[in-house]
Amino acid sequence: MGTFSLIFVHLLELIAAIFGTFYIFKYREDKSTRYFTYFLWLTVFVETVGLIPNIIQSVESFGHLKETFWNQxxxxxxxxxxxxxxxxxxxxxxxxKSSKLKKVLMIFFLIYGLSTIVNLVFSKVLFEAYSAYSFVVGSILLFFSIGLYYYEILQSNAILNFSRSIPFYFSVGTLVFHLCVTPLFIYSRYYSNRTSPEFVEVYALILTIANIFMYTCYIIGFLICSKKNKSYS
Incomplete structure (x- = not known):
């Protein structure tokens, strides 16, 4: 992503985290939304730390860090x-709601966690590239889990108020993002600026748009859903 796009996406991440924080402090909500907000703040932190390599490359006084792990x-x-x-x-x-479906996702949770850790430990990918295994397998499990969530919603009366719940906006934003980015991520391993600058440019554009859509969904979700809840006060 370009510098402007990067800054804009980071700004949306921060706004989503702030809106989530106001939401969980001002209105009644279950634990899942609190964890969602904590995750958004973790994302803001990670994306901020992730800018360090760019700073090292552009600021001369940090040149001594180019030989350390901070350079990537x-x-x-x-x-x-x-x-x-x-x-x-x-x-x-x-x-x-279903205990059976919860058990299925817990099994996937454990298998994914263990397998990705093993993959990072026994491969050289940790410090050399983005893990295709973690991203692709994680995306597949995400599609499946959201599919289970939609299936359960369709089987209940909850569908009547589906668009006024935080999980709805989470599922739409997250699902669309990974549906758009995952195929391109798989092919990105075979292309670079040297071999196919057009592909890299399209990938960066779609990644930016997908990020904007996802975080906009989160922000709208917090705004709309806050109107239906009663304040603690």
């Missing part, structure tokens, strides 16, 4: 990637 952020985002998909699975699980 693969280790940071590979760790965040695992944590984010584990959060997604757990968040959906918390919003399911």
């Amino acid at each position: 952020n693969f280790w940071l985002y590979n760790t965040y990637l695992i944590l984010s998909f584990l959060f997604y699975l757990n968040y959906v699980k918390m919003n399911l």
Whole structure:
């Protein structure tokens, strides 16, 4: 992403986290929304730390850090990637009613967590590239878990107020983002600025638009859903 796009997306992440914070402090809500807001703040933190390599490259006085692990952020985002998909699975699980479906997601949660850690430990990907295994497998499990959530909603009266719940906006934003980005992420391993600058440009554009859509969904969700709840006061 370009500098302007990067700053704009970071700003949306921060706004979503702030809106989430106001929401959970001012209105009654279950634990899942609190964890969702904590996750948004974690995202803001990770994205801020992730800017360090760019700062090292552009500021001369930080030149001595070019030979350290701070000069790249693969280790940071590979760790965040695992944590984010584990959060997604757990968040959906918390919003399911069926104990059977919850058990299924818990099994996926454990398998994904263990397998991704093993993959990072026994491969060289942690400090050298973004883990395709973590992203692709995590996306597949995310699609499946949100599908279970939609299936359960369709089987109940909750569908009548579906568009006035935080999980609805979470599911739409997160699902669309990964549906758009995952196929391109898979192919990005075979292209670079040197071999196909057009693909890299399209990938960056779609990634930016997908991020904007996702965080806008989160922000709108907090705004709309805050109107239906009663204040603590």
